[in-house]
Amino acid sequence: MTKSANDGAFVEFERVQKSYDGETLVVKDLNLTMPKGEFLTMLGPSGSGKTTCLMMLAGFETATHGEIRLDGVSINNIPPHKRGIGMVFQNYALFPHMTVAENLAFPLEVRKLGKSEREEKVKRALDMVQMGSFGGRRPAQLSGGQQQRIALARALVFEPELVLMDEPLGALDKQLREHMQFEITRIAHNLGITTVYVTHDQTEALTMSDRVAVFNDGRIQQLAPPDELYEAPQNSFVAQFIGENNTLNGVIQSISGDRCTVKLDSGDVIDAKPVNVSKVGDRTQVSIRPERVEINKDRLSKDAHTLKAEVLEFIYMGDIFRTRLRVAGTEDFVIKTRNAPDQVRLQPGQQIEIGWLAEDCRALDA
Amino acid sequence: MAQNDSTTGGVMLAADGTPLKKSLDRALRAQKIRALALIAPLLLFILVSFVFPIGEMLLRSVQNTVGTDYIPDVLPNVVVELEEWDPASGEAPPEAVYRAMAIDFSAAFDNKLHTQLGRRFNYETPGMSSLFRKSGRPVTKLDPESGNLKEAFLEIDKDWGRIDYWATIKANSGRYTINYFLAAFDAERTLDGIKLKDPDERVYQKLLLRTLGLSLVITLCTLALGYPVAWLLADLPARTSNLLLILVLLPFWTSLLVRTSAWKILLQEQGVINDIWIWLGFEDRLSLINNQLGVIIAMTHILLPFMVLPLYSVMKTIPPSYLRAAKSLGATNTVAFLRVYFPQTTPGIGAGGLLVFILAVGYFITPELVGGADGTFISNRIYYQFSASGNWGLAAALGTVMLVVVLMLYYIYDKLVGVDNVKLG
Numbered sequence: 001m002t003k004s005a006n007d008g009a010f011v012e013f014e015r016v017q018k019s020y021d022g023e024t025l026v027v028k029d030l031n032l033t034m035p036k037g038e039f040l041t042m043l044g045p046s047g048s049g050k051t052t053c054l055m056m057l058a059g060f061e062t063a064t065h066g067e068i069r070l071d072g073v074s075i076n077n078i079p080p081h082k083r084g085i086g087m088v089f090q091n092y093a094l095f096p097h098m099t100v101a102e103n104l105a106f107p108l109e110v111r112k113l114g115k116s117e118r119e120e121k122v123k124r125a126l127d128m129v130q131m132g133s134f135g136g137r138r139p140a141q142l143s144g145g146q147q148q149r150i151a152l153a154r155a156l157v158f159e160p161e162l163v164l165m166d167e168p169l170g171a172l173d174k175q176l177r178e179h180m181q182f183e184i185t186r187i188a189h190n191l192g193i194t195t196v197y198v199t200h201d202q203t204e205a206l207t208m209s210d211r212v213a214v215f216n217d218g219r220i221q222q223l224a225p226p227d228e229l230y231e232a233p234q235n236s237f238v239a240q241f242i243g244e245n246n247t248l249n250g251v252i253q254s255i256s257g258d259r260c261t262v263k264l265d266s267g268d269v270i271d272a273k274p275v276n277v278s279k280v281g282d283r284t285q286v287s288i289r290p291e292r293v294e295i296n297k298d299r300l301s302k303d304a305h306t307l308k309a310e311v312l313e314f315i316y317m318g319d320i321f322r323t324r325l326r327v328a329g330t331e332d333f334v335i336k337t338r339n340a341p342d343q344v345r346l347q348p349g350q351q352i353e354i355g356w357l358a359e360d361c362r363a364l365d366a
Numbered sequence: 367m368a369q370n371d372s373t374t375g376g377v378m379l380a381a382d383g384t385p386l387k388k389s390l391d392r393a394l395r396a397q398k399i400r401a402l403a404l405i406a407p408l409l410l411f412i413l414v415s416f417v418f419p420i421g422e423m424l425l426r427s428v429q430n431t432v433g434t435d436y437i438p439d440v441l442p443n444v445v446v447e448l449e450e451w452d453p454a455s456g457e458a459p460p461e462a463v464y465r466a467m468a469i470d471f472s473a474a475f476d477n478k479l480h481t482q483l484g485r486r487f488n489y490e491t492p493g494m495s496s497l498f499r500k501s502g503r504p505v506t507k508l509d510p511e512s513g514n515l516k517e518a519f520l521e522i523d524k525d526w527g528r529i530d531y532w533a534t535i536k537a538n539s540g541r542y543t544i545n546y547f548l549a550a551f552d553a554e555r556t557l558d559g560i561k562l563k564d565p566d567e568r569v570y571q572k573l574l575l576r577t578l579g580l581s582l583v584i585t586l587c588t589l590a591l592g593y594p595v596a597w598l599l600a601d602l603p604a605r606t607s608n609l610l611l612i613l614v615l616l617p618f619w620t621s622l623l624v625r626t627s628a629w630k631i632l633l634q635e636q637g638v639i640n641d642i643w644i645w646l647g648f649e650d651r652l653s654l655i656n657n658q659l660g661v662i663i664a665m666t667h668i669l670l671p672f673m674v675l676p677l678y679s680v681m682k683t684i685p686p687s688y689l690r691a692a693k694s695l696g697a698t699n700t701v702a703f704l705r706v707y708f709p710q711t712t713p714g715i716g717a718g719g720l721l722v723f724i725l726a727v728g729y730f731i732t733p734e735l736v737g738g739a740d741g742t743f744i745s746n747r748i749y750y751q752f753s754a755s756g757n758w759g760l761a762a763a764l765g766t767v768m769l770v771v772v773l774m775l776y777y778i779y780d781k782l783v784g785v786d787n788v789k790l791g
């Protein structure tokens with residue numbers, strides 16, 4: 001039980017590995033540090049090991065290797081019920097044979113709190129999720145969203161410092177989900193709770209979190225605040241996974257500082273910003289967001305490279321226009337333009353020239 | 367203008383103008399007839415082979431018959447004459463009764479009913495069977511007109527003067543009787559009215575309590591052994607649990623008789639278990655069979671699957687996240703189990719318990735083979751009354767009592783637990 005050197009850290013994963021079958025690693029070398037009060041989201045495709053990480057933190061799975069620390073204390077050998085971590089399960093796991101109030105009182109009872117104190121805390125927790133009048137109901141008599149709130153209230157009622165949520169909004173419809181996203185972040189920030197949130201909905205991750213950890217293949221691919229994740233993806237997995245993205249393949253032709261030119265497989269040359277390429281001749285996949293593509297040549301610098309494009313499809317989406325182009329041999333190059341009064345509406349078959357600012361086009365690993 | 371309105375006078379009309387309710391009924395009738403046709407063969411089979419015979423048996427518990435005839439039909443004159451006689455007077459019946467008996471007895475003799483009649487009365491008052499058998503031919507020789515029949519009867523056998531015998535006949539002069547039920551509850555008619563028998567003669571009460579008590583013990587044993595097994599099965603991945611479930615069901619594929627006999631071999635004085643016991647260095651052989659212990663062991667084993675299956679099917683539906691949730695909320699393993707898991711398995715316990723208990727109460731073969739003297743169930747006694755003793759009325763009365771007791775327990779159970787809470791699959 002040694003206090004870790006890293007004082008700002010509340011939750012720490014250090015070189016954690018996990019294997020269920022002794023043959024494959026589901027979590028490979030996980031390192032993660034969270035300060036107190038942070039809202040961190042684990043985002044990633046199915047099977048990337050998010051739930052496994054959460055379960056190791058909660059104590060329901062043991063790490064095969066490495067150390068997990070909570071507030072500086074190693075918790076590898078502490079059983080789940082002594083960790084004092086609140087948890088919201090995907091199916092809510094409200095006890096069906098107890099009323100809502102009994103569900104909420106459960107963690108207080110096992111902590112041997114007095115009756116009046118219990119009742120007061122239950123009431124406060126119910127009010128917090130705006131379910132004050134539902135204490136006498138059974139979970140089965142509640143709608144999905146209401147059950148969700150109760151599950152949240154139950155995870156918070158014993159005032160844990162850390163709360164884990166595994167896809168808590170997965171079963172809700174879009175509108176309710178957006179509302180609950182707001183509620184959860186509001187409550188988490190008001191109470192100053194440290195939260196680890198799992199989802200594979202990227203919008204949810206981007207809107208709710210202080211930082212997002214993108215998981216793939218048992219590793220954290222990038223850990224960054226939402227805007228950085230979207231605008232400055234560190235590798236092509238993250239670029240592809242977060243938001244819509246155009247990719248082009250080619251070879252680095254020249255590098256100077258934070259500018260490089262890439263010779264595409266079609267023979268065209270474009271400007272880009274080198275992110276994880278190091279030398280001339282490296283293969284690269286460049287990534288550019290649809291809304292950062294410029295179709296008005298006048299707005300680009302004089303010496304910028306441009307590409308010829310043919311309009312294949314124009315889709316009117318209300319607030320934006322979405323146009324599909326044939327560019328440098330690919331037919332799924334998409335650009336998005338804002339529906340402004342002066343915006344041109346492109347016609348299929350039209351020949352145009354496109355370009356971009358070099359820093360918006362990121363040369364990533366191939 | 368044609369009005370496009372499908373209601374007239376508040377009644378919904380279908381497209382063709384008939385009331386909606388009527389056309390719905392018509393549409394549903396075809397379905398109902400089809401459903402009825404599908405269950406008809408089974409229904410008929412059950413009616414003919416099950417409901418009728420049982421109903422007939424239940425009737426027998428109150429019918430006052432010899433063979434197929436009611437006693438008042440076999441002894442019409444005696445019944446009429448006995449009406450005047452009061453057993454409490456302490457005197458034998460008057461001459462008229464004896465004359466009536468001479469007439470009725472001869473008729474019964476011709477129909478070969480007199481021995482059955484004797485046996486019938488013998489259930490209630492021992493000794494009457496031999497009296498009726500002995501008196502057969504001599505009574506037919508009597509002249510009903512002689513005017514001195516009382517003496518003639520007493521000459522044939524002086525027991526014809528016994529008041530309790532005549533009282534028995536008088537007590538059975540109706541078409542229906544509660545005497546079988548009195549016997550089933552260990553009561554009897556005496557000259558001072560209906561009374562319970564002496565405590566050491568109360569066979570059926572003891573048997574009934576023993577049957578219920580042993581069934582309860584067996585139910586608890588199956589629960590104690592079956593609960594952890596079901597839990598393990600529900601917790602394992604599907605492939606393993608299916609394999610193990612087959613092992614649980616394996617006993618079903620062997621005949622009950624074979625399994626019971628196997629227990630006989632295992633448990634007997636010179637059996638496998640006792641041999642191992644001695645080999646382990648103990649002195650005395652255990653008596654594991656022909657007593658209640660043997661019945662409990664064998665029946666617990668035989669009825670175990672009926673407990674495991676409902677438990678398993680209920681536990682299978684409880685997601686593991688409940689236990690995890692409880693632990694994350696701070697409950698120790700024990701508390702999580704007792705407060706969260708166990709309460710959710712009560713429907714399975716209810717179903718398994720009810721099933722095992724009701725099956726156990728009616729068990730016959732196993733107590734018969736391994737029960738010995740103090741391990742028999744009431745069903746064994748019913749069987750004895752049917753086959754060896756031929757007292758179908760008492761057998762039927764005991765069966766009825768059993769049925770009522772089980773229904774009553776079921777009712778109490780419903781009030782306490784709620785049958786809606788029972789889940790069989």
Ligand SMILES: Nc1ncnc2c1ncn2[C@@H]1O[C@H](COP(=O)(O)OP(=O)(O)OP(=O)(O)O)[C@@H](O)[C@H]1O
Pocket residue numbers: 020021026044045046047048049050051052053200
């Ligand atoms: N109990 C287990 N036994 C064996 N393998 C498991 C177990 N739980 C998970 N796995 C495997 O570990 C890998 C990661 O699973 P995990 O549940 O952590 O994924 P996830 O990122 O939460 O996915 P999802 O988004 O679908 O929930 C998967 O390949 C899964 O098959």
Ligand SMILES: [Mg+2]
Pocket residue numbers: 050051052166
């Ligand atoms: Mg998961």
